[in-house]
Amino acid sequence: MKQSNNESNYLQCYGLTSAPFRLSPDPEFFFPSNTHISAREVLKYAITNNEGFMVLSGQAGTGKTLLLRLLLSEMEADKHSVLIINPVLPPAGLLHQILLELDLKVDAAMGEADLMAAFQKILLGLASTNKDLLIIIDEAQNMPLETLEYLRMLSNIETNRKKLLQILLTGQPELDILLEDARLAQLTQRIVVHEKLRPLTAKETIEYVNYRLAKAGRGNIGLTWFAKRALYRLTGGIPRLVNRLMDRTLLIACSDYDKKLTRKHISCAEGTLPKGHQKKRFFRPFPSFSYALFFYSLIIVLII
Numbered sequence: 001m002k003q004s005n006n007e008s009n010y011l012q013c014y015g016l017t018s019a020p021f022r023l024s025p026d027p028e029f030f031f032p033s034n035t036h037i038s039a040r041e042v043l044k045y046a047i048t049n050n051e052g053f054m055v056l057s058g059q060a061g062t063g064k065t066l067l068l069r070l071l072l073s074e075m076e077a078d079k080h081s082v083l084i085i086n087p088v089l090p091p092a093g094l095l096h097q098i099l100l101e102l103d104l105k106v107d108a109a110m111g112e113a114d115l116m117a118a119f120q121k122i123l124l125g126l127a128s129t130n131k132d133l134l135i136i137i138d139e140a141q142n143m144p145l146e147t148l149e150y151l152r153m154l155s156n157i158e159t160n161r162k163k164l165l166q167i168l169l170t171g172q173p174e175l176d177i178l179l180e181d182a183r184l185a186q187l188t189q190r191i192v193v194h195e196k197l198r199p200l201t202a203k204e205t206i207e208y209v210n211y212r213l214a215k216a217g218r219g220n221i222g223l224t225w226f227a228k229r230a231l232y233r234l235t236g237g238i239p240r241l242v243n244r245l246m247d248r249t250l251l252i253a254c255s256d257y258d259k260k261l262t263r264k265h266i267s268c269a270e271g272t273l274p275k276g277h278q279k280k281r282f283f284r285p286f287p288s289f290s291y292a293l294f295f296y297s298l299i300i301v302l303i304i
Contacts, residue, residue, distance in 0.1 A: 013254035020216035021247040025066035029215055031208045039195040046193045053190045056170040058197030061240030064170050081134045087143045091150035123157055123164040134166045141171035141178055152187040200237035226263035234270055
C-alpha cells in the first residue's frame with residue numbers, strides 16, 4: 001500500500017515499520033481484550049459445533065469487522081462461508097444475493113420458488129461433500145423484518161442427520177432492539193449465541209495503543225498521564241476512534257520533534273479531525289482553571 005507523505009514522515013520520525021493506527025481491519029493488529037477474546041472463542045466454538053443462529057453486536061468501531069475476518073481466516077475446511085454486506089433487501093433479493101456469492105449464475109427472471117430450489121440444491125451438494133454453509137449478514141440492524149423472518153425459514157433446510165445452514169447476524173446495538181420485536185419471536189428462540197462487544201476500558205485503551213505501537217516496531221513511544229486521560233475521554237475506548245485520534249496525534253507530535261505524547265498533542269489532534277469523530281458526550285468538561293478554582297474554594301470552606 002502506498003503511503004502518504006505525512007504518514008511516511010511520522011513513520012520515519014518514530015522509526016516505525018508500518019502505520020500502527022490505520023483504520024482498515026488488519027488481523028495482524030488484533031488486540032486481545034477480554035471482550036474480543038470472549039466473543040471470538042464463543043463464536044468459534046458455536047461455528048465449529050454447527051450451532052444454528054448466532055448474533056454479534058456492538059457499537060460502530062468496536063471491532064466487529066476485524067473479528068469477522070479472524071473467524072473467517074480460522075474457519076475449518078468443512079465450512080463454506082458467504083458474507084452479505086448489504087442486507088437491505090426483500091426476501092427474494094437476499095436469496096438472489098446469496099446465490100451470487102455462491103458463484104451461481106442466476107437469471108434475473110427467476111422467481112422465488114426457482115431461487116429456493118437452486119439454494120436447496122447447493123446446500124445438498126455441500127452436504128454430500130461433508131460441508132456446511134455459514135451465512136454472515138453484516139449490518140443486520142438494517143434488515144427488513146420480513147427478510148429476517150425469511151432467514152429463519154431458510155434455516156429449516158436440513159437432512160435427517162443435521163442442519164445444513166448456520167447464520168451469523170452482526171450489527172450495531174439497534175440489532176438487539178430489532179430482535180426484541182414480537183414478530184421475530186420464532187427467530188430469537190433459535191439464537192444460541194448472542195455476543196456483545198463493549199468498548200475498551202481506560203486501562204485496555206492504553207494497552208491497545210502500546211500493543212499496536214509495538215506491532216508497528218516501536219513499543220516505547222510514551223504518553224503522559226494527562227494524555228492518556230484525554231485519549232480515553234475523547235474516544236470512550238472505541239478502537240476506531242482511538243486509531244483516528246492516535247494517527248493524527250503522532251503526526252502532530254512528529255512535527256514538534258517530540259518523542260513523548262502529551263495532552264497538548266492529543267487536544268491539537270482532536271481539533272483537526274472532523275466534527276462528530278469523537279464519542280458522544282452528555283456534558284462538557286470544565287476547563288482546567290474551573291477545576292482548580294472549585295477545589296481551591298472547597299479547601300477554603302473546609303478550613304473555615
